[in-house]
Amino acid sequence: MSNPDAIIIGTGVIGAAIAFEMAKAGHKTLSLDRNAQVGHGSTAGSCAIIRMHYSTFDGTAFAWEGYHYWRDWADYLGLHEGANLAQFKQTGCLVMKTEANGQLEKHMKYSAELDCPFEEWSPEQITDKLPVYTLDSFAPAKRMDDPEFGHPNGRKMGGAVFWPQAGYVTDPALSAQNLMEAAREHGAEVRTGAEVVEILQSDGRVSGVKLADGEEIHAPVVINVAGPGSAIVNAMAGVLDDMTIETRPLRQEVVHVPSPEGFNFEEQGTIVSDSDISLYVRPEHGNHILIGSEDPECDPHQWCQDDKDYNREFTDQWTTQAMRYAQRVPSLGIPSKTRGVVDLYDASTDWIPIYDKSSLPGFYMACGTSGNQYKNAPIAGKMMAALVDYCEGGGDHDAAPLQFQLPYTGHMIDVGFYSRKRPINEESSFSVLG
Numbered sequence: 312m313s314n315p316d317a318i319i320i321g322t323g324v325i326g327a328a329i330a331f332e333m334a335k336a337g338h339k340t341l342s343l344d345r346n347a348q349v350g351h352g353s354t355a356g357s358c359a360i361i362r363m364h365y366s367t368f369d370g371t372a373f374a375w376e377g378y379h380y381w382r383d384w385a386d387y388l389g390l391h392e393g394a395n396l397a398q399f400k401q402t403g404c405l406v407m408k409t410e411a412n413g414q415l416e417k418h419m420k421y422s423a424e425l426d427c428p429f430e431e432w433s434p435e436q437i438t439d440k441l442p443v444y445t446l447d448s449f450a451p452a453k454r455m456d457d458p459e460f461g462h463p464n465g466r467k468m469g470g471a472v473f474w475p476q477a478g479y480v481t482d483p484a485l486s487a488q489n490l491m492e493a494a495r496e497h498g499a500e501v502r503t504g505a506e507v508v509e510i511l512q513s514d515g516r517v518s519g520v521k522l523a524d525g526e527e528i529h530a531p532v533v534i535n536v537a538g539p540g541s542a543i544v545n546a547m548a549g550v551l552d553d554m555t556i557e558t559r560p561l562r563q564e565v566v567h568v569p570s571p572e573g574f575n576f577e578e579q580g581t582i583v584s585d586s587d588i589s590l591y592v593r594p595e596h597g598n599h600i601l602i603g604s605e606d607p608e609c610d611p612h613q614w615c616q617d618d619k620d621y622n623r624e625f626t627d628q629w630t631t632q633a634m635r636y637a638q639r640v641p642s643l644g645i646p647s648k649t650r651g652v653v654d655l656y657d658a659s660t661d662w663i664p665i666y667d668k669s670s671l672p673g674f675y676m677a678c679g680t681s682g683n684q685y686k687n688a689p690i691a692g693k694m695m696a697a698l699v700d701y702c703e704g705g706g707d708h709d710a711a712p713l714q715f716q717l718p719y720t721g722h723m724i725d726v727g728f729y730s731r732k733r734p735i736n737e738e739s740s741f742s743v744l745g
């Protein structure tokens with residue numbers, strides 16, 4: 312493509328969704344990715360959880376909207392019959408009521424306001440669904456060298472809330488590839504193995520990018536969707552100065568362990584968010600359980616200097632997470648061979664993403680996704696396409712933020728909620744839960 316209207320840096324699930332939505336709207340997009348295949352950055356390591364409970368009303372509205380695209384995936388993409396599509400598995404999501412999450416009062420209030428279905432469950436209903444669970448409380452989460460680790464605190468879990476529409480996507484990299492294939496049908500182009508090393512500027516606005524091999528590609532719009540590399544790309548563009556929200560690569564380990572004897576978690580399990588032990592889990596293929604961290608205060612954050620050079624081996628983080636889960640499931644067997652994923656989040660200061668323009672005209676960013684935006688990729692793609700049109704059409708998004716109507720639910724989003732210049736949002740969980 313000699314003259315793209317827009318260059319999109321990154322072909323993860325959000326970058327691919329932006330390409331699809333912009334191409335559908337008539338833009339000539341060129342997507343660039345340094346990896347050899349679409350969706351092979353941090354999207355490939357995503358747990359691909361589609362859930363609705365967020366700590367803010369806007370976060371809940373966005374996630375509830377986001378669910379509908381996964382439910383209607385084939386229709387949304389409009390690809391040919393027989394296309395190999397990622398699958399959405401609707402398992403529901405059970406969230407334990409705890410002191411840490413305020414007994415989920417605000418989460419239920421937000422869901423009720425948005426007509427997002429949920430059910431309050433008693434301890435007996437939890438046990439019916441998950442008979443391998445003990446409902447002893449262990450809070451707060453501890454390190455394994457704490458003498459109290461593994462000892463119940465004398466209290467019992469008081470109940471939970473179940474969001475029945477929640478689930479997960481079986482192959483997140485494939486979902487990004489689906490989006491990019493759909494984008495191509497609308498004329499989008501993609502180049503993999505293409506690493507951006509410079510953001511070009513002329514006459515006070517962005518004018519394109521330079522690749523590692525020296526090639527320059529010109530376009531009036533460039534969008535940074537570089538995932539954990541977002542801060543490096545923002546620095547190349549010189550747009551960090553007016554940002555109150557920072558983005559940084561954060562290393563995370565995700566554990567895969569076999570279901571305990573006599574219980575098929577893959578078939579009978581559900582997603583569980585359990586802030587009593589600071590873990591979330593979901594069914595994983597091969598009758599495994601996937602265990603991720605909800606970032607308790609006792610665990611030091613593993614910030615990385617850049618998104619290429621980090622330890623890809625499992626550490627005691629893996630064992631700590633597995634052992635914390637064994638508190639809840641005493642019959643869990645923990646294999647000596649570690650299995651799972653080591654990858655990076657593009658974590659923002661308040662664990663809420665940035666979907667915004669920048670101080671450099673024509674340069675945009677969809678970043679700081681903090682491990683909790685996979686589910687929102689399609690709606691983020693639509694919103695970013697609308698934002699580009701609004702700003703390129705003369706709208707002053709900083710002074711008069713775009714108001715964007717969510718197509719399925721009809722809710723109106725003030726896109727300024729995702730501003731790079733917002734005050735830190737104190738309503739956030741400051742964890743992967745957003």
Ligand SMILES: NCCCC(=O)O
Binds near residue numbers: 684
């Ligand atoms: N990336 C871990 C799970 C994120 C989420 O449930 O939103």
